[in-house]
Amino acid sequence: MLLSQNSMLVLSKPNHKQEIIVKTMAGMEEILAEEITSLGAEHVEILNRAVKAQASSSTIYRINLCSYFALRVLVPIHHDVIHDEDHLYYSVKRINWTDIISPEQTLAVRSSVNSEYFTNSHYVELKTKDAIVDQFTAKFGKRPDVDLDDPDLVVNIHIYRNALTISLDSSGGSLHKRGYRISSTVAPINEVTAAGLIKLSGWNHEDTFIDPMCGSGTLLAEAILQKLRIPPQPINRKFGFQQWSNFNQEEWEEVVGQAIEMQLDIPDFKVYGSDLDDRAIECAEYNLAEAGLGRYAEIQKKDFHHYAETTKAHLIFNPPYDMRIESDDIIAEYKKIGDTLKQKFKDSQAWIISGNLDALKRVGLRPSKKMNMMNGPIESKFYKFEMYAGSKKAKYNK
Numbered sequence: 053m054l055l056s057q058n059s060m061l062v063l064s065k066p067n068h069k070q071e072i073i074v075k076t077m078a079g080m081e082e083i084l085a086e087e088i089t090s091l092g093a094e095h096v097e098i099l100n101r102a103v104k105a106q107a108s109s110s111t112i113y114r115i116n117l118c119s120y121f122a123l124r125v126l127v128p129i130h131h132d133v134i135h136d137e138d139h140l141y142y143s144v145k146r147i148n149w150t151d152i153i154s155p156e157q158t159l160a161v162r163s164s165v166n167s168e169y170f171t172n173s174h175y176v177e178l179k180t181k182d183a184i185v186d187q188f189t190a191k192f193g194k195r196p197d198v199d200l201d202d203p204d205l206v207v208n209i210h211i212y213r214n215a216l217t218i219s220l221d222s223s224g225g226s227l228h229k230r231g232y233r234i235s236s237t238v239a240p241i242n243e244v245t246a247a248g249l250i251k252l253s254g255w256n257h258e259d260t261f262i263d264p265m266c267g268s269g270t271l272l273a274e275a276i277l278q279k280l281r282i283p284p285q286p287i288n289r290k291f292g293f294q295q296w297s298n299f300n301q302e303e304w305e306e307v308v309g310q311a312i313e314m315q316l317d318i319p320d321f322k323v324y325g326s327d328l329d330d331r332a333i334e335c336a337e338y339n340l341a342e343a344g345l346g347r348y349a350e351i352q353k354k355d356f357h358h359y360a361e362t363t364k365a366h367l368i369f370n371p372p373y374d375m376r377i378e379s380d381d382i383i384a385e386y387k388k389i390g391d392t393l394k395q396k397f398k399d400s401q402a403w404i405i406s407g408n409l410d411a412l413k414r415v416g417l418r419p420s421k422k423m424n425m426m427n428g429p430i431e432s433k434f435y436k437f438e439m440y441a442g443s444k445k446a447k448y449n450k
């Protein structure tokens with residue numbers, strides 16, 4: 053079944069809406085659906101680690117620039133049913149690639165394969181690339197080169213059982229790379245995960261945002277971006293859609309202009325970060341300064357247990373799990389975290405993401421919300437702890 057042979061022509065019609073698949077992290081599908089709806093997408097449907105919708109070209113540009121929770125925005129151009137590599141080769145050849153890129157441009161093929169018919173995703177990528185470049189060689193005697201690091205066109209192959217979807221990757225590279233994390237500590241959290249945790253925690257943008265184990269400062273940066281409605285992507289990033297033959301510079305400039313207009317200017321707004329480790333402080337300060345967000349963050353070297361009493365705080369942090377960062381006594385450390393929360397952060401809430409469930413259980417506060425999360429490859433829990441002030445009884449386990 054061939055649905056659309058030439059999406060580039062379709063996309064270039066003004067206001068034409070076309071199917072998009074927006075990829076995200078597990079657990080973030082709903083907040084992504086809500087977000088892309090607010091950015092102009094229609095008929096939004098939730099999938100596994102992705103959201104499907106209809107979008108015009110300017111909405112595709114806007115999602116790429118402004119989404120905090122998207123990993124990449126794919127534009128499907130071809131669906132087929134295939135059973136082997138030769139079948140894949142001929143199916144890929146049915147698309148008119150010479151309308152999509154020129155022989156002077158570069159290309160990369162990426163795939164996700166879950167199929168009993170196709171077990172080697174590298175071979176799937178190779179076969180797809182061959183089908184594309186053979187079309188050019190036959191027509192022009194020259195062909196696009198492969199460039200895995202900085203390609204002009206990223207072709208995405210998705211095979212589930214025998215169902216093939218070929219998409220163009222409008223993002224080019226993964227959108228978790230915001231360009232601000234230049235320096236990194238041992239176990240940094242992914243930027244899209246950090247953004248999602250902040251949203252899922254329901255931060256009201258009023259209570260004081262604190263990451264008391266801030267590492268390279270990812271949660272701090274994402275909190276500032278969300279609060280001030282700053283697009284997470286730098287406007288000079290090279291997006292995939294900008295290399296397409298139908299790229300509309302005027303539409304893009306309009307999208308950028310609207311995003312800049314939406315930004316808030318709150319000079320006295322601040323988030324607070326701290327860490328035990330000198331190198332982490334250096335990293336966080338450097339990254340936030342590079343992102344142009346330095347004046348909104350107060351970062352200091354401090355042991356979490358040495359905080360002064362603070363109220364109306366919204367803490368989000370990922371303490372060491374005793375995995376990538378080892379610990380002498382992880383259980384005692386989490387127990388101490390719970391003690392500090394009870395003693396120092398009254399009338400506040402703390403959200404902790406951890407891949408160490410045994411340790412998390414020893415915080416000694418009863419979580420009022422629990423979510424399952426992935427922190428990279430690590431299955432994790434994201435727990436909310438509420439600490440009350442005065443007569444209202446805190447939810448302590450003991």
Ligand SMILES: C[S@@+](CC[C@H](N)C(=O)[O-])C[C@H]1O[C@@H](n2cnc3c(N)ncnc32)[C@H](O)[C@@H]1O
Pocket residue numbers: 237239240241242264265266267268269270271326327328329332354355356357370371372373377
């Ligand atoms: C998993 S890393 C946090 C990574 C961070 N979210 C990022 O994106 O880079 C945990 C951090 O907790 C810090 N840490 C551990 N115990 C601490 C304590 N008692 N007080 C302050 N920081 C602590 C470590 O130095 C480390 O940087």
